[in-house]
Amino acid sequence: MKILAVERYPHQWLHEATAALGSDEVASPGCLPLSVIADSAIVRNGMPMFIPDFAREWSLAAVPFFTIGRLGKSIPVRFANRYIESCGIALRLTPPGNNLLPPANFLSGLATGFDGALAPGKTFPYAAAADMHISTSAGEQLTLTPAELHIEETVALISRYMMLKMGDIIIPCVTPLRLPVETGTTVTVTLNTDTAIELKLR
Numbered sequence: 001m002k003i004l005a006v007e008r009y010p011h012q013w014l015h016e017a018t019a020a021l022g023s024d025e026v027a028s029p030g031c032l033p034l035s036v037i038a039d040s041a042i043v044r045n046g047m048p049m050f051i052p053d054f055a056r057e058w059s060l061a062a063v064p065f066f067t068i069g070r071l072g073k074s075i076p077v078r079f080a081n082r083y084i085e086s087c088g089i090a091l092r093l094t095p096p097g098n099n100l101l102p103p104a105n106f107l108s109g110l111a112t113g114f115d116g117a118l119a120p121g122k123t124f125p126y127a128a129a130a131d132m133h134i135s136t137s138a139g140e141q142l143t144l145t146p147a148e149l150h151i152e153e154t155v156a157l158i159s160r161y162m163m164l165k166m167g168d169i170i171i172p173c174v175t176p177l178r179l180p181v182e183t184g185t186t187v188t189v190t191l192n193t194d195t196a197i198e199l200k201l202r
Contacts, residue, residue: 003037010148043119048200080152086123121197
């Protein structure tokens with residue numbers, strides 16, 4: 001299983017990515033800023049997130065994620081929805097003052113993929129992503145539209161470079177939603193009024 005995180009804000013779909021999708025040739029990988037996160041970074045459902053000493057001043061970023069349900073390579077955009085199985089919200093440990101976006105704030109693989117760095121919540125049918133209304137227990141709210149998520153374009157573009165497999169997780173963008181890291185507390189995020197993740201911090 002792979003975890004693939006696109007390091008862009010919803011309004012920052014890159015011109016290079018659109019150009020790459022419109023070409024018959026495979027473009028330079030620089031057309032999409034992507035982090036590959038080890039599956040050992042995942043906090044399993046029902047388990048608490050243990051905050052490392054170095055991350056005590058970090059925050060939790062609430063980000064959308066999608067799961068792949070079929071094996072696919074070089075997937076056309078018009079067929080990409082057939083490969084997306086579900087969606088949900090994950091919580092990702094984020095350094096202070098860092099929006100995860102390259103190049104100025106580029107994070108090393110150790111900073112994005114250490115054990116316990118990412119907690120995906122429960123999954124919902126892909127149709128739930130028609131509009132993703134996200135609310136956090138910190139009182140923040142955000143709505144993501146399909147036009148901002150670009151998930152089908154993201155799946156199609158990534159599949160030009162690597163085989164997508166069942167169970168792969170794709171995070172199509174980062175968001176400004178942040179929750180404080182306070183050990184001994186529980187944070188909650190809802191998706192379209194349903195509880196998407198409830199995470200204990202230890």
